[in-house]
Amino acid sequence: MIGVLAVPQQESAAVAEDRERFTALITEHLDGLFRTALRLTRNRANAEDLLQETFLRAWRSFHTFKPGTNARAWLYRILMNAHIDAYRRTTREPDIVDQDDVDEFYLYSKVQESDEFRRAGNPEEALLSQLMEADVVGALEDLPESFRAVVVLADIEGFSYKEIAEVLDIPIGTVMSRLHRGRRQLQVKLWDFARRAHYVRADGNAPSTPGGAGR
Amino acid sequence: MRHLDCEDVLREVWSYLDGEVEETRFLEIQAHVEECAGCGPRYEFQRRLIMIIQTRARQGYPIPETLRQRLFRLLE
Numbered sequence: 001m002i003g004v005l006a007v008p009q010q011e012s013a014a015v016a017e018d019r020e021r022f023t024a025l026i027t028e029h030l031d032g033l034f035r036t037a038l039r040l041t042r043n044r045a046n047a048e049d050l051l052q053e054t055f056l057r058a059w060r061s062f063h064t065f066k067p068g069t070n071a072r073a074w075l076y077r078i079l080m081n082a083h084i085d086a087y088r089r090t091t092r093e094p095d096i097v098d099q100d101d102v103d104e105f106y107l108y109s110k111v112q113e114s115d116e117f118r119r120a121g122n123p124e125e126a127l128l129s130q131l132m133e134a135d136v137v138g139a140l141e142d143l144p145e146s147f148r149a150v151v152v153l154a155d156i157e158g159f160s161y162k163e164i165a166e167v168l169d170i171p172i173g174t175v176m177s178r179l180h181r182g183r184r185q186l187q188v189k190l191w192d193f194a195r196r197a198h199y200v201r202a203d204g205n206a207p208s209t210p211g212g213a214g215r
Numbered sequence: 216m217r218h219l220d221c222e223d224v225l226r227e228v229w230s231y232l233d234g235e236v237e238e239t240r241f242l243e244i245q246a247h248v249e250e251c252a253g254c255g256p257r258y259e260f261q262r263r264l265i266m267i268i269q270t271r272a273r274q275g276y277p278i279p280e281t282l283r284q285r286l287f288r289l290l291e
Contacts, residue, residue: 019290030286034278048282055286104228108260124260128267136271154233155265156272161235180229186268 022062026055029075032157036076039152040083042141050086054079070163077167080149104180107187114195127194135197139189147182154179219247224254228261 033054037047057078065074103109111123120126140148140156153159153167154175161179165172224247230236231244248258 022290023287030278030283031276034282035273035276038276039272051278051282052286052289056289059290104225105257105261107264108257111260124256124263128260128263131267131271133271133274136268140268140272152272155268158269161233176230183229183265187264 018062022059025065025071026058026075029072032072033075033079036079036152036157037083039137039140039156040079040145040149041087046087050079050083053082053086057082070166073159073163073166076153076157076159077169080167102184102188104184106184107191110191130194130197131190135190135193139186139193142189143182143185147178147185150175150178151182151186155183219243221247221251221254224248224251225257228258232258232262232265 030051034047034051037050037054038044041047041050054075058075061078065071107127108124111117111127114123117123117126140151143151149168150164153164154161159167161172161175164175164179168175224244227236227240227244231241236244248254
């Protein structure tokens, strides 16, 4: 009987050790993973489900993780795959329309052309300081899914092109083209928000003067 | 090597700001941007834009404590 009991005790010690290592590894990434889940699913309840599924998959395949390799990329890859399995099958991606008249500097050009913003003295800063959390999140969530994933990984989570290629299992060239197109569309959306906010303020309350925030 | 013109420099804005150009190219672009009244403000605007997007999108979304606890209970 003693021998029979000894085996599970040894196992549970190993499991406890694994659990400790896993906890140490995943803890610092949970905020980022949750934030990314929110942006991907655009919905709090689904984001929680996605994070839970990611957590479980990571735990189950923890034995395949090689210590010393990129833990963050490994976790985000699991998140992306879980997201694809759960949601992408059920939601059809709208057709992606590229606007030919939009270039990398769309927002900058719009601000320069705008009399309203030019009157602010520092039009660029006037626009940038006006962009609020809701505008940025709204613009991100309006992006087509494939662009959104790349933009979120690059601009919010700060991954390199190579890491994003690994996380999404796509070539680096595809990462770059989706990122650039995504950022272009993001600027179009942000301009809509900024202009709307500006006109509202111009009609009613005086716009707040940012007074050279930034560097 | 052919000297960089504004068109070359503007085309590489994202790769440059993302730290994805090799060092020689990076220094060439940096030198151009510092001198050029056309490219300088454009680069600065894009840099600030990405920074603001990151700051705003990271605001106020820490993982809720109840969810965090629920996740770690899955390991027990």
